Amino acid sequence: MTDRERPTRHQGTPFQSAHAEGRELRLLMELSQQEAARRSASTVEAEHILLALAALPDSRGGAFLIANGLDRAALEEALVAERRHSLGSVGAPVYAEADLKAARRRHKPRWGASSRDAFDRGMRVSRGRENVSTLNLVVGALMAELGTVPRMLGLAGVDRHQILGRATVEAAKGTK
Numbered sequence: 024m025t026d027r028e029r030p031t032r033h034q035g036t037p038f039q040s041a042h043a044e045g046r047e048l049r050l051l052m053e054l055s056q057q058e059a060a061r062r063s064a065s066t067v068e069a070e071h072i073l074l075a076l077a078a079l080p081d082s083r084g085g086a087f088l089i090a091n092g093l094d095r096a097a098l099e100e101a102l103v104a105e106r107r108h109s110l111g112s113v114g115a116p117v118y119a120e121a122d123l124k125a126a127r128r129r130h131k132p133r134w135g136a137s138s139r140d141a142f143d144r145g146m147r148v149s150r151g152r153e154n155v156s157t158l159n160l161v162v163g164a165l166m167a168e169l170g171t172v173p174r175m176l177g178l179a180g181v182d183r184h185q186i187l188g189r190a191t192v193e194a195a196k197g198t199k
Contacts, residue, residue: 084157
């Protein structure tokens with residue numbers, strides 16, 4: 024499907040123009056920072072990007088995640104399981120999720136290593152800035168072999184490699 028044939032956002036599908044996709048990426052970055060801040064995190068990480076994408080069902084990345092069973096609720100549940108597993112593996116007691124929240128941060132979260140890596144990998148997959156979409160960021164986040172995202176998906180029983188393959192194929196369709 025060419026950019027001209029691609030329906031507009033108002034029809035509930037990906038944006039037509041690169042300018043609109045740029046706005047969508049800026050919105051994603053803002054939502055990712057809000058997600059990290061809501062969780063009292065000092066840095067925005069790849070899991071915050073995925074959670075923010077799941078809140079954008081009209082984006083290519085959000086629609087892909089949701090279609091593959093990774094809606095916001097599923098991602099939240101996987102993240103809680105990862106946190107409990109990580110705390111348990113070092114012998115820390117497991118508390119209710121509400122008890123694990125830190126005090127609100129006063130400053131905007133900075134971009135952490137996993138989020139920067141996800142953006143870098145997404146840009147490489149997109150073959151340049153003019154082709155980048157939120158789906159490329161899904162690919163970038165899923166490509167991580169280490170970190171919270173692969174652990175949380177593994178604990179949730181998600182075949183990360185299978186979903187990564189699907190996302191890569193789908194993202195390649197948008198770069199031709």
